[in-house]
Amino acid sequence: MIWTALGLALLLILAAPWLAERLRPEIDARGRRLAEGDFAELSDGLTYYRWHGPARGPVVVCVHGLTTPSYVWLPIARALAHLGFRVLTYDLYGRGLSDRPGGVQDSAFFLRQLRELLDDQEVTGGITLMGYSMGGAIATAFAAEYPETVDRLVLLAPAGLGHRLGRFLEFCERVPVLGDGLIRLFGAGVHRRVVGPAGPVSSAVPDIVQRMRGEMGYRGTLPAVLSSQRHMLTEDLEAVHRQLGRTKLPVLAIWGEEDPIIPLAALGRMAQLNRSARQVTVPGAGHGLPYTHPREVMAAISDVLREG
Numbered sequence: 001m002i003w004t005a006l007g008l009a010l011l012l013i014l015a016a017p018w019l020a021e022r023l024r025p026e027i028d029a030r031g032r033r034l035a036e037g038d039f040a041e042l043s044d045g046l047t048y049y050r051w052h053g054p055a056r057g058p059v060v061v062c063v064h065g066l067t068t069p070s071y072v073w074l075p076i077a078r079a080l081a082h083l084g085f086r087v088l089t090y091d092l093y094g095r096g097l098s099d100r101p102g103g104v105q106d107s108a109f110f111l112r113q114l115r116e117l118l119d120d121q122e123v124t125g126g127i128t129l130m131g132y133s134m135g136g137a138i139a140t141a142f143a144a145e146y147p148e149t150v151d152r153l154v155l156l157a158p159a160g161l162g163h164r165l166g167r168f169l170e171f172c173e174r175v176p177v178l179g180d181g182l183i184r185l186f187g188a189g190v191h192r193r194v195v196g197p198a199g200p201v202s203s204a205v206p207d208i209v210q211r212m213r214g215e216m217g218y219r220g221t222l223p224a225v226l227s228s229q230r231h232m233l234t235e236d237l238e239a240v241h242r243q244l245g246r247t248k249l250p251v252l253a254i255w256g257e258e259d260p261i262i263p264l265a266a267l268g269r270m271a272q273l274n275r276s277a278r279q280v281t282v283p284g285a286g287h288g289l290p291y292t293h294p295r296e297v298m299a300a301i302s303d304v305l306r307e308g
Contacts, residue, residue, distance in 0.1 A: 020185055045098065051086065052078065053084070058084075059123055062132070064092065066229070067194075072212075073087075073130075094223075106232055118149070124149075132289065132290050133157050133262070133287065136158020137235065137237055140153065141160075151249075152250045158262070165194070168182075173226065194261075241269075242274070254282060255285075257284060258286050282296045
């Protein structure tokens with residue numbers, strides 16, 4: 001009897017992470033109905049996207065980061081739209097209002113999503129591609145894979161040349177099964193602390209921190225983030241940046257001077273790999289460049305956009 005009870009207790013302990021994940025709510029259907037954008041049915045599931053700005057104009061495509069859905073781009077998208085650009089933002093799989101398919105989330109996975117979305121929207125080329133954090137790594141890989149599509153590459157605190165997520169998240173990344181269980185039990189709280197304290201950060205998106213913290217409560221988000229850590233974020237893009245450095249593609253990288261996640265050492269690595277890349281450091285900025293320092297970001301990219 002005692003051994004049976006102990007066996008059941010052990011079984012419950014082992015199953016607890018997956019039960020906790022199963023009890024989380026799925027993406028809110030009401031939220032999808034009220035979304036200001038639209039949905040594309042792609043090969044791996046629904047992708048939420050939104051166009052900003054005039055129906056005609058130079059196209060800018062924005063790729064967000066590991067835990068920051070497409071609304072992170074709102075201040076930049078609105079500023080670009082005001083200047084006459086047509087801006088496309090979208091949610092990566094596993095984030096925001098997009099579906100949460102299982103499996104490996106590596107560069108091939110995310111490049112397929114972006115390529116299919118551009119095809120669905122009949123965007124054939126000549127785009128300015130902007131990537132933030134992990135989205136910077138995705139944008140870099142996409143520009144190298146599809147050079148005929150990208151005219152300019154703008155990277156905000158890009159991953160791919162080194163990052164720091166903290167001991168707990170890095171442990172979960174390295175250790176299969178145990179890491180999967182721990183991320184399901186404790187990952188939401190850890191990621192919420194990484195995002196920062198609740199409260200308004202940007203007048204353009206006054207509730208952005210609360211919204212990002214809330215993302216961790218949806219079913220499928222934490223496994224998606226962990227898969228991205230294990231695959232997309234472990235890809236060293238040194239060779240890709242070197243490849244881009246041998247082309248004429250204009251590249252601008254913008255870094256936060258006080259970024260705790262993407263160290264400024266990455267700036268030095270990029271300078272060695274792509275000597276023609278322009279680099280700007282925003283004083284006093286952390287990792288949230290698109291929503292904490294949109295004016296400084298716009299000032300940095302204005303020259304690159306005018307050259308087009």
